Amino acid sequence: MPDRRLLCLGAAAIVCIAAYMTIGLGGNIGFVLSLRATKLAALLQVSLSIALSTVIFQTVTNNRILTPSIMGLDALYLFGQMLLVFLLGGLGYSALDPQLKFGGEVMLLMGLAIGLLLPMLRRRTDMGLMLLAGVIFGVLFRSLQSLLARLVDPNDFAVAQSASFANFNDVRTDVLIFATILTAVAAVIAWRARHLLDIVALGADSATGLGVAWARTVAGLLLLVSSLVAVSTALVGPIAFFGLLVVAIAERVVDTRRHSMLLPAAAFTAVIILVGGQTLFQHGLGNSSTLGVVIEFAGGLAFLILLFLGSRR
Amino acid sequence: MIRVEKVSLKHGSTPILHDISLDIPKGGITALIGPNGAGKSSLLSLIARLQPLQTGKISIEGYPVDTTPNRDLAKIIAILRQDSIVTSRLRVRELVGFGRFPHGRGRLTEEDQRIIDQSLQQFDLTDLAGRFIETLSGGQRQRALVAMAFAQGTDYLLLDEPLNNLDMYFARELMRSLRKIADGKGKTVVIVLHDINQAGVYADRIVAMKSGRIIADGPPSELLTPETLHAIFGFGMRVETIDGIPIVVHLR
Numbered sequence: 001m002p003d004r005r006l007l008c009l010g011a012a013a014i015v016c017i018a019a020y021m022t023i024g025l026g027g028n029i030g031f032v033l034s035l036r037a038t039k040l041a042a043l044l045q046v047s048l049s050i051a052l053s054t055v056i057f058q059t060v061t062n063n064r065i066l067t068p069s070i071m072g073l074d075a076l077y078l079f080g081q082m083l084l085v086f087l088l089g090g091l092g093y094s095a096l097d098p099q100l101k102f103g104g105e106v107m108l109l110m111g112l113a114i115g116l117l118l119p120m121l122r123r124r125t126d127m128g129l130m131l132l133a134g135v136i137f138g139v140l141f142r143s144l145q146s147l148l149a150r151l152v153d154p155n156d157f158a159v160a161q162s163a164s165f166a167n168f169n170d171v172r173t174d175v176l177i178f179a180t181i182l183t184a185v186a187a188v189i190a191w192r193a194r195h196l197l198d199i200v201a202l203g204a205d206s207a208t209g210l211g212v213a214w215a216r217t218v219a220g221l222l223l224l225v226s227s228l229v230a231v232s233t234a235l236v237g238p239i240a241f242f243g244l245l246v247v248a249i250a251e252r253v254v255d256t257r258r259h260s261m262l263l264p265a266a267a268f269t270a271v272i273i274l275v276g277g278q279t280l281f282q283h284g285l286g287n288s289s290t291l292g293v294v295i296e297f298a299g300g301l302a303f304l305i306l307l308f309l310g311s312r313r
Numbered sequence: 314m315i316r317v318e319k320v321s322l323k324h325g326s327t328p329i330l331h332d333i334s335l336d337i338p339k340g341g342i343t344a345l346i347g348p349n350g351a352g353k354s355s356l357l358s359l360i361a362r363l364q365p366l367q368t369g370k371i372s373i374e375g376y377p378v379d380t381t382p383n384r385d386l387a388k389i390i391a392i393l394r395q396d397s398i399v400t401s402r403l404r405v406r407e408l409v410g411f412g413r414f415p416h417g418r419g420r421l422t423e424e425d426q427r428i429i430d431q432s433l434q435q436f437d438l439t440d441l442a443g444r445f446i447e448t449l450s451g452g453q454r455q456r457a458l459v460a461m462a463f464a465q466g467t468d469y470l471l472l473d474e475p476l477n478n479l480d481m482y483f484a485r486e487l488m489r490s491l492r493k494i495a496d497g498k499g500k501t502v503v504i505v506l507h508d509i510n511q512a513g514v515y516a517d518r519i520v521a522m523k524s525g526r527i528i529a530d531g532p533p534s535e536l537l538t539p540e541t542l543h544a545i546f547g548f549g550m551r552v553e554t555i556d557g558i559p560i561v562v563h564l565r
Contacts, residue, residue: 194419195414195418195419195420196418196419198407198411198419199411199414199419202411204363205358205363205392205394206394208361208362208363208383209361209363209387209391209392209393209394209462210387210411210412210414210415210465211383211384211385211386211387211388211414211415212383212384213382213383213384214383251402255402256402256403257402257403258403258407
């Protein structure tokens with residue numbers, strides 16, 4: 001029997017989706033609905049991919065205050081954008097086939113995840129070393145990106161910059177189909193791995209003792225995380241703390257770390273915050289503020305609170 | 314049978330184990346004793362493939378531990394480490410249920426539930442089954458971890474200092490439970506112990522290690538002599554035989 005708290009979260013998520021689709025309908029209803037449906041699809045994917053990637057990443061690293069962006073994945077994405085603008089110019093960049101570009105970006109991100117992993121897979125995966133490598137790569141890519149930003153001309157810079165900030169009003173719908181397939185496949189894999197994730201959360205030794213091929217499993221899960229990060233970053237740009245906020249709330253609502261509960265709970269929470277928040281900002285507040293900023297602010301606060309609570313324990 | 318052949322281990326340039334060879338036949342309790350840093354835990358984690366083998370060979374029931382799929386090994390051998398991480402927000406019953414993972418990959422059948430109930434009962438955890446792990450005392454948590462290893466239902470059970478944090482009552486209960494499954498179900502238990510008298514009373518065989526080498530090996534009655542104990546631990550102690558069991562007086 002599904003848990004009552006999970007059902008409540010699910011119901012709230014559906015209410016948010018319904019509100020997003022129906023509030024303030026007017027004019028050409030067919031046109032408005034199809035426009036909203038496209039954006040909704042993108043928002044749902046972002047919710048799902050961020051929720052799942054953060055849960056899996058936290059489980060693998062056995063750390064509650066990490067998000068995949070610490071591995072430098074979104075920094076690499078932004079560097080890739082800037083590099084393309086640098087090489088092709090603003091016009092050439094805009095003329096690129098979006099599906100092709102997105103495919104390339106996903107491969108690049110997965111490649112980096114493996115590149116970081118392979119040296120450490122030879123031995124038993126040392127999580128601390130890997131995360132450190134991730135942080136350093138993140139700084140490297142951010143620095144390279146700002147170096148390139150100083151080299152391109154201002155018009156081209158504007159093109160690249162629009163890709164570098166989280167923006168929920170202007171989601172990239174051109175890569176939607178490709179992203180949908182990727183998200184769906186990743187979500188199915190994550191759901192099927194829910195029991196495995198429970199075991200992985202016990203740490204390398206216990207998981208090995210229970211028959212998990214540790215290095216291979218962790219590599220696979222990190223590939224999954226990086227493809228999910230690629231989806232959300234490509235659709236709306238980099239978001240650092242949203243995942244943290246979502247997982248922290250979901251974990252408190254369902255009060256368990258079992259993945260059969262936590263994975264759907266986190267996904268629902270993400271939908272509630274993202275779709276509900278977007279509805280609120282569009283209709284309630286008349287677009288007077290930016291959801292991205294508010295979410296990052298709240299997420300940052302959640303990060304500090306978790307740090308504070310963690311240090312007291 | 315667990316067969317360890319010419320196994321050596323180094324951490325960087327520090328040698329941990331020197332050319333260890335050891336056969337542990339099926340059935341019975343084998344206790345590993347020795348001072349801190351003797352390499353007992355390292356040997357145990359090599360047998361349980363938690364560390365990669367550097368030199369030598371280890372096989373369990375003829376399956377080499379370095380090439381047999383991990384999943385298959387998990388049905389033959391279970392290990393409890395000293396420093397097992399326990400994730401928070403996890404109930405005792407869920408943790409013990411994880412022991413069944415190698416069998417159903419997380420899907421619990423009625424048979425699994427029965428085994429979980431049995432393990433909970435065996436370690437007096439039935440009343441605690443619904444509690445969160447982090448609300449338990451160190452000893453209760455230790456019992457839950459042992460129960461998880463039990464629930465795995467393997468023929469071989471490796472336990473690294475399972476008596477840590479246990480009070481006298483539960484230390485005795487645990488050793489008696491181990492004795493019971495060794496005698497009744499023909500399980501093979503390899504256990505690292507620091508309490509020499511627990512080893513003397515409950516083990517069939519004691520293997521003593523020091524500085525990465527096996528320096529004595531035999532049944533308690535042969536091994537627990539003042540001379541051998543002095544060689545192992547570096548100080549003299551009295552050994553008295555009470556009801557036919559050698560008791561080591563090592564406190565003064």
